[in-house]
Amino acid sequence: MRVLVFGKTGQVATELARFDGVTCLGRDQADLTDPGTCEAIIAETDADAVINAAAYTAVDKAEDDRDTAMIVNAMAPTAMAAAAAARDLPFVHISTDYVFAGGGTTPWRPEDKTGPLGVYGQSKLGGERGVTGAGGRHAILRTSWVFSAHGNNFAKTMLRLGAERDSLSIVGDQIGGPTPARDIAAACMTMAQALKEDATKTGTYHFSGAPDVSWADFAREIFAQAALAVDVTDISTSDYPTPAARPLNSRLDCSTTAATFGIERPDWRTGLASVLADLNRA
DSSP states (O other): OOEEEEOSSSHHHHHHTTSTTEEEEOTTTOOTTOHHHHHHHHHHOOOSEEEEOOOOOOTTGGGGOHHHHHIIIIIHHHHHHHHHHHTTOOEEEEEEGGGSOOOSSSOBOTTSOOOOSSHHHHHHHHHHHHHHHHOSSEEEEEEOSEEOSSSSOHHHHHHHHHHHOSEEEEEOSOEEOOEEHHHHHHHHHHHHHHHHHOGGGOEEEEOOOBSOEEHHHHHHHHHHHTTOOOEEEEEOGGGSOOSSOOOSEEOBOOHHHHHHHOOOOOBHHHHHHHHHHHHHHO
16 A cells, blocks of 8 residues: 655654655655645545644644644645545544543543644644545544654653753643554554545544553653653642643543554553664664
8 A cells, every 4th residue: 555644754754654655745845834735745646545644743832823833733634635535545634632621530532522722732623623524534543642762752851851860840640641653653554544445434533552641650661661760759730831731631532443443552661662772772
């Protein structure tokens, strides 16, 4: 299967590039601030499926850069989905837990009411609605707390800080499932193939690593696996104010993904060990 991927240097796109038959497009080839260009690329592609792994992910910056976030996260995916639908190509779009308000402690189901707290979440929700509205065969894959050996992410930040300090204060009241980018990439490929064979699998799905933990406990496991002696103190979200509000509850119910595609939640601790191995080899 030939797959066209929007995104090249991001965490998931880097992992998708490992698969045979995948062509990844960077900003120089597909600028998401120009949705028309993205649409034209799909109109001319010889790929069998399209995956959008590109996004505006600067959560705090988005609060002051709403227009760009909306173009990249809402308008561009909408244009991509319309072009894919016109050619009956499967379209897989990566979204986020930030489309939810993050209250309570119950894992969010795909059909639960959305309520983003900031511009980033609003822009991603706009993209979801555009993809759904295009009417083609598609899968919207909401995920959370992505990490890998590439780019900027929590795991790599903790490794850097852990090498410099012997104690850190980390938020302990935000709970979610850290998700290895490699597993997200594999899930996207599985879904694209399944959609190619069966359009009735179109819909919105959730995918995150297990078990659910706090950022503080995620950090503790990172330090344990990396053999770094760092004392972690839990703090509340209110003790660490940011321009954009973060959801306290990022738990995702992934049962529909497992039932429809046979994709189970990955153990992020195993994924973390693989990331550390990759970084040690680098």
